[in-house]
Amino acid sequence: MGLYNYQNRVRDTMLSGQSIILQAPTGAGKTRAALTPFLDTFWDAPSGTFPRKCIYIVPMRVLANQFTEELREESARYQRVFRRNLDVGRQTGEHREDPEFQKELTFATIDQVLSSWLIRPYSLSVRQGNLNAGAFVGSYLIFDEFHLFDPDSTLPTTLHMLKMLKGISPFLLMTATFSGDMLHDLAHELGAKDILLSEDELQDIPSQKKERHFHTVDRPLVSDEDIYIDQIVSAHLAQEFDDQRSLVVCNQVERAQRLFQALAQHKDLAGVTVRLLHSRFLREDRQRREAEVRQEFHKEKEKHTVRSMILVGTQVVEVGLDMSCRALHSELAPAAAILQRAGRCARYEGEIGNVYVYQVDQNQLHPYHEKEAKQQCVLTWEWLKTHESQQLDFRLEQQLINHAHTPTDKKLLEGLRGTELGHRERVYALWRGDGTRADAANLIRNIQAVTVVVNSEPDQLRHAPFHAESFSLHPGTLQGKFKTWKDKNESLDPDWDRGRLPWLVQKLVETGDEADTQSNRPIQYEFKSVAHAHELSAPLVVINPALVGYSPELGLTLYPTEHYECKVPQLMQSQREKYGYRLESYERHIQLVHQVYSSDWQEWIAAVGKRIETAYDWQPGIVSAMAELVVCLHDVGKLSEGWQQWACDWQAAIGIPLPHGIAVAHTDYDPTNELHKALERKMGRKRPNHAVESAYAVIPILLSMLPDKDKHRPLFRAAFTAISRHHAAFTSRPDSYRLIGGYEQHITETMALLPESLQSIDIAGMWQQLVYDDKAQRGIDTSLLVQSDNEPDMVCYMALVRALRFADQQGTKLGNH
Structure with a gap:
């Protein structure tokens, strides 16, 4: 398939030596636009034409699995012609395929990239900390959905990185949702060209020929006392009988789990398949669920195997899933997030969809509880109320973004400039060897994730801890749960039916002779019990299985349901390598x-x-x-x-x-x-x-x-x-x-x-x-x-x-x- 006009413009601009900040609507093919300069030059262009290493960076632990597989298939086809393979990998907390960023095309989360840049890589030991930073020098860097970068940590560290690599590493920042002022000012700051699609270029994209109407609902989907699903049920059943597709997005996993259970048990949805997708599924279950979603929400109806489906999810559906529904129900979030979610509704040419945005209780704004995010939510709701039931095209979506985000974007840019010196000094301190992983985490993102493993005998895992099945939890969520578990375990609360547990959570620490920094011997690990919540800052923690549960339908629950603990990694059982030397x-x-x-x-x-x-x-x-x-x-x-x-x-x-x-x-x-x-x-x-x-x-x-x-x-x-x-x-x-x-x-x-x-x-x-x-x-x-x-x-x-x-x-x- 040929390129759209704007994709050609992106390719030509990048190959001319100019970095880019790109804004294009959801479903417009930004990923293909970003990768084309790399793919067009990788196999047969003279060395030095363009970098032959590309790192594609996303803000969340969800990658476009389908697109990754397409790239691998494309690589195999080109290999037969050019005798050169394109090695594609992923590096996230879930897919640890490229911890040293050695593959030629790596899809990675921003956490993995910035921790490596700060010489505190999440994927490697402290002693190996300086292995990865050089991977970004001279590589082609693509930052997807960068509007989701935390403005106090992720964004300024990323900007520092790009300013330092200016003229050495070509880069492309892309988003569907940034205010015009922010786009222009960032481009000027980085010496990049800002590209916003023209009306003619928009008309060139078939997926923009569709209708998407927005509605507001003045009550929460999930509150402490109630779960409101009547609107979801009625809007779903009102769709064409032979192909009903709805998506519901909650801002937190626990609320999504409660909503899923309510929908699955609703008497009027007896013939409807209800599924749940969030970040706390095991890799195999999550991949199976993602594959099912891609098939059942695919634009080609003949690929569907069920007549009617409702998917309940969290922010993980905002990026990485090529899907389209007829009705989207979303908790209130900043306009950028709402429009990103809306990109999964009426995504393809000729479709008609409805987006319902639900008010939330003030105590349920997390993860949008910070002052700026709260303001964005208020302004988003205000604008949507005045455009009730209207069809929003890309032009109106930009008006919503400008209304909701311009005030905070201006403050953000002023803040970035005002704190730039101090931020740089914190980076330099880490590069000098001062500070810890926790200090680095504060420069990566304030809402970084904790890698969690569930096992009753952590010592079994110490030879290969990062090969065990794991989950990703927000540190605040884990700290809050730990305090609750600890209080109940120590007080023998009547509701605490587990008996007094000898340990609740253990954290991974490096062991061995710290002075032995003069050899290539592998790092050794052990686990130590956590006594206080502030000790949970660690590369990996293990939770006692008595505290949690897991099922393929609900994922990980932070309360007992079905018993679960991870398998001992096969690597440890049969492939434990003893490290020796020969004269x-x-x-x-x-x-x-x-x-x-x-x-x-x-x-x-x-x-x-x-x-x-x-x-x-x-x-x-x-x-x-x-x-x-x-x-x-x-x-x-x-x-x-x-x-x-x-x-x-x-x-x-x-x-x-x-x-x-x-x-x-x-x-x-x-x-x-x-x-x-x-x-x-x-x-x-x-x-x-x-x-x-x-x-x-x-x-x-x-x-x-x-x-x-x-x-x-x-x-x-x-x-x-x-x-x-x-x-x-x-x-x-x-x-x-x-x-x-x-x-x-x-x-x-x-x-x-x-x-x-x-x-x-x-x-x-x-x-x-x-x-x-x-x-x-x-x-x-x-x-x-x-x-x-x-x-x-x-x-x-x-x-x-x-x-x-x-x-x-x-x-x-x-x-x-």
């Missing part, structure tokens, strides 16, 4: 790391480096050259007397002494060998560090790469920091060291792996020793490590450390096989 020479390790870099990362660094060099007016090719040096010199610190003596002592202790004259990068280690485990406990903590020492030793070589030392100083600091932190995200302190005699021979042999233009670099001036003191540390902190408030420093560092760490990890694995 490996220094030269062999560097050779394998360089081999992985050359095959997997060199092309990426070349493309990203070209964009960086253009943005900063640097010498062409200098980023790639520095990356090669970083790869070949990252372990020079292991050529110290202390490290080699430790390796010699270890090998002698296990009965396999080192051959004479060898310098080693890894010693033998078998985690199933009792002798090795005993020696690890005895000697492991004495193993000398090597990462910052490596960077310090090669300072003269790194500096010799800079044709203009002042201009290219950020690249030097990025290289120094990448080497220093190739095992942990914030390592900065070296130990005193002295390189072994003959170190030049070992380094010279590995330098032969470099391009000829780099092989002539003089290594004689290397800093052979360091006597550590406070003065040396001050010099490292102020002159050698990246400065978090220097954007070129951070951009280059993110790219270099990503390539180095992956190459080092994979090279190490090759050496262990």
